[in-house]
Amino acid sequence: MEENKIIVLDFGAQYGHLIARRVRQLHVFSEILEPTAPLEELKKAKGIILSGGPSSVYDKDAPAFNPEIFSLGKPILGLCYGHQLMAQQLGGKVEKGNVREFGTAELEIKNKEGLLADLGEKETVWMSHGDKVESLPQGFEVIGSTADCEAAAVADFSRNYFGLQFHPEVTHTPNGLKILENFVLGVCGCKQDWTIENYIEQKCEDVRKQVGKRNVFLLASGGVDSTVALALLDKALGAKRVYALHVDTGFMRKDESSAVEKALKDLGYNNFHVVNAEKEFFEAVKGLVEPEEKRKAIGEKFIEIQNRELRKLNMKPEDWLLGQGTIYPDTIETAGTKNAARIKTHHNRVDSIKNLIEAGLVVEPLDQLYKDEVRELGEQLGLPKEMVWRHPFPGPGLAIRCLCSDGKQDDLSAIDEKANVIAKEFGLEAKVLPVKSVGVQGDARTYAHPCALIGKANWETLEKASTRITNEIREINRVIWLLAPENIDSIELIATDLNASRIEVLREADAIAMNETQENGMMKEIWQFPTVMMPLHVNEKGESIVLRPVESLEAMTARFYPMKYEVLQKIVKKIMALESVSSIFYDVTHKPPATIEWE
Ligand code: XMP
Numbered sequence: 001m002e003e004n005k006i007i008v009l010d011f012g013a014q015y016g017h018l019i020a021r022r023v024r025q026l027h028v029f030s031e032i033l034e035p036t037a038p039l040e041e042l043k044k045a046k047g048i049i050l051s052g053g054p055s056s057v058y059d060k061d062a063p064a065f066n067p068e069i070f071s072l073g074k075p076i077l078g079l080c081y082g083h084q085l086m087a088q089q090l091g092g093k094v095e096k097g098n099v100r101e102f103g104t105a106e107l108e109i110k111n112k113e114g115l116l117a118d119l120g121e122k123e124t125v126w127m128s129h130g131d132k133v134e135s136l137p138q139g140f141e142v143i144g145s146t147a148d149c150e151a152a153a154v155a156d157f158s159r160n161y162f163g164l165q166f167h168p169e170v171t172h173t174p175n176g177l178k179i180l181e182n183f184v185l186g187v188c189g190c191k192q193d194w195t196i197e198n199y200i201e202q203k204c205e206d207v208r209k210q211v212g213k214r215n216v217f218l219l220a221s222g223g224v225d226s227t228v229a230l231a232l233l234d235k236a237l238g239a240k241r242v243y244a245l246h247v248d249t250g251f252m253r254k255d256e257s258s259a260v261e262k263a264l265k266d267l268g269y270n271n272f273h274v275v276n277a278e279k280e281f282f283e284a285v286k287g288l289v290e291p292e293e294k295r296k297a298i299g300e301k302f303i304e305i306q307n308r309e310l311r312k313l314n315m316k317p318e319d320w321l322l323g324q325g326t327i328y329p330d331t332i333e334t335a336g337t338k339n340a341a342r343i344k345t346h347h348n349r350v351d352s353i354k355n356l357i358e359a360g361l362v363v364e365p366l367d368q369l370y371k372d373e374v375r376e377l378g379e380q381l382g383l384p385k386e387m388v389w390r391h392p393f394p395g396p397g398l399a400i401r402c403l404c405s406d407g408k409q410d411d412l413s414a415i416d417e418k419a420n421v422i423a424k425e426f427g428l429e430a431k432v433l434p435v436k437s438v439g440v441q442g443d444a445r446t447y448a449h450p451c452a453l454i455g456k457a458n459w460e461t462l463e464k465a466s467t468r469i470t471n472e473i474r475e476i477n478r479v480i481w482l483l484a485p486e487n488i489d490s491i492e493l494i495a496t497d498l499n500a501s502r503i504e505v506l507r508e509a510d511a512i513a514m515n516e517t518q519e520n521g522m523m524k525e526i527w528q529f530p531t532v533m534m535p536l537h538v539n540e541k542g543e544s545i546v547l548r549p550v551e552s553l554e555a556m557t558a559r560f561y562p563m564k565y566e567v568l569q570k571i572v573k574k575i576m577a578l579e580s581v582s583s584i585f586y587d588v589t590h591k592p593p594a595t596i597e598w599e
Pocket of ligand 1: 343344345347348393394396555591594595
């Protein structure tokens with residue numbers, strides 16, 4: 001039966017998820033599915049959007065899709081790759097482009113019926129593509145063109161098929177939301193009935209159906225997502241059938257686990273306990289220096305502990321499903337959808353959890369939601385504002401903010417030279433650092449060196465220098481600015497894994513940064529504020545700290561936060577006073593090309 005919703009088929013675009021987000025902003029439910037989704041699923045939608053993606057329709061390994069999409073008789077909107085795929089499948093021709101068109105372009109509108117209704121004669125649009133549609137399938141006409149792309153907007157009005165070479169879902173296309181609205185409300189005729197209240201009702205029903213007579217055992221970190229998941233599960237099943245476990249991994253923030261215990265109790269949740277597993281977690285990551293290995297070891301350890309605690313409580317495993325507060329971006333970043341590249345393995349997406357998911361043994365009531373929707377839902381469920389507006393904190397905690405190293409060092413002199421040519425233009429000095437961190441470029445994971453900038457500069461200059469360096473030097477995916485000491489005479493990589501004393505220093509540094517954020521009223525404008533530790537001796541001593549506050553909406557993209565210098569000075573002074581900290585830097589990279597966390 002047809003439901004009032006739009007299905008987005010994800011061909012692997014980094015921003016593909018934004019399409020679904022935008023549709024929900026129009027108060028219409030949208031869902032992201034694999035392009036191979038079965039006909040029965042696709043039939044439920046009022047319309048289908050084919051996302052962009054990094055492939056060319058000519059690629060041998062272009063994403064597989066269900067060709068029956070085009071025999072459904074439903075309205076279809078193809079975007080970028082989706083536009084090219086539709087044209088090719090229906091008998092048109094796609095030209096292999098050798099140059100990429102990237103950035104804004106002027107769309108001249110030729111037909112204002114349907115998709116492009118109520119727009120100006122010309123509209124600014126965002127382009128990012130190599131290939132383009134050269135000849136149209138039968139029944140199609142051009143409804144908008146740019147200087148470099150004749151078939152920038154096309155339509156087959158008889159079948160309600162539309163294709164756009166540009167991206168209406170990004171904010172660089174100022175009237176993009178209007179275009180999506182024309183498709184969703186106008187062409188597909190969707191009603192605007194998607195609200196968080198409706199979602200709560202619907203989800204409670206889904207949860208009851210999935211869980212049946214069984215119960216749910218939830219891993220509750222005390223963060224926004226797992227607490228909202230707990231509240232929702234409680235509402236759906238009743239408090240007695242939901243049991244929460246908080247694991248103190250030893251990688252938590254200062255005093256976090258006791259605060260979580262108190263907060264949950266204050267909220268009236270009594271069906272839970274806290275287990276201290278610090279020793280086990282340190283044991284699990286002993287000797288590991290590679291980020292993905294650390295992440296996997298931690299994720300698996302969570303499951304081992306959960307199983308053990310179930311046994312201890314005499315709960316029969318067959319009576320209990322695992323509950324998790326996984327949200328949509330967690331799935332995307334772990335390549336949970338087939339065509340998204342693996343950027344990082346989130347702790348709630350390691351192999352043994354994937355097996356449980358396949359067996360239908362995991363309940364994730366938030367897995368289709370974005371952070372801001374989760375917060376709205378939390379408020380609706382009556383959770384206190386301070387809880388709902390807490391900064392996100394990753395499951396593996398400080399462990400993925402404390403970089404490790406085997407001590408082996410690449411020869412960085414050639415990259416260093418290149419970085420210095422650019423830095424000099426901004427009156428700065430550059431030093432490429434012998435550690436590595438994770439980034440995301442062109443939809444794929446990078447693992448590359450950060451470049452430190454040394455000298456006096458304002459945020460604007462730093463942003464420009466950072467963008468130039470990461471754009472022009474492939475080996476660098478992150479740029480940081482030296483805050484203290486004033487000069488660096490030597491930098492030396494230390495061979496080290498994770499240990500309790502390093503985490504202790506990082507925990508203190510993090511507490512200082514978070515306190516100042518709170519005291520200076522920056523909690524809301526900063527979306528998240530990781531503090532990171534690098535195993536580097538600077539001037540022959542200590543370790544190095546990096547401050548990484550960011551502004552973001554849904555964590556898929558982020559901008560570094562330009563902090564007031566007075567506040568920054570206070571943080572620097574306090575962190576430099578910590579024993580075994582010898583230097584402190586500020587991350588001045590956006591996402592992309594860097595990610596929010598370093599590992
Ligand atoms: P990145 O670093 O990929 O992070 O830009 C995006 C968001 O995801 C959070 N994050 C995690 N959350 N388990 C989580 O629950 C994880 O393993 C994990 N890794 C990253 C990160 O803090 C940011 O908000």
